[in-house]
C-alpha cells in the first residue's frame with residue numbers, strides 16, 4: 001500500500017474508533033494517524049524497506065509501557081492498521097520487496113513475513129481490547 005492508501009486507511013479506522021469509544025477524543029487520534037502513516041515507512045531512508053523493527057509494534061509497546069496514555073495506545077493501533085495494509089500484497093503472494101527485511105542482511109519469505117505481520121497485528125489488537 002502506498003502513502004496515500006495508508007493515510008486514508010488510518011483516518012477511516014481512527015474515526016471509527018473515535019466514534020465507538022467515548023474515552024477517545026479527536027485530538028488523541030491526530031498524532032497516531034500521522035505516525036502510523038509515516039514511521040513504519042521511514043525505513044526507506046535506511047534502504048531497508050519493510051524493516052522488521054519498523055514494521056512491528058515492539059517499539060510502540062515500549063513507548064506505551066513507559067508513557068501509558070491513550071495516544072500511545074492508539075499509536076500501537078495505528079501501526080497495526082499500517083501492517084494490515086502491508087499484509088495484503090503478501091496474501092496475493094507478491095513477495096520480493098513486499099517481504100520483511102532483516103537489516104539488509106536477508107529477507108523473510110512471503111509466509112514468514114505474513115506470520116510476522118500477523119503476530120504483531122493480533123498482539124496489538126489484543127492489547128488494545130485488554131486495556132480499553
Ligand SMILES: [Zn+2]
Nearest residue numbers: 040041082086
Ligand atoms: Zn509499510
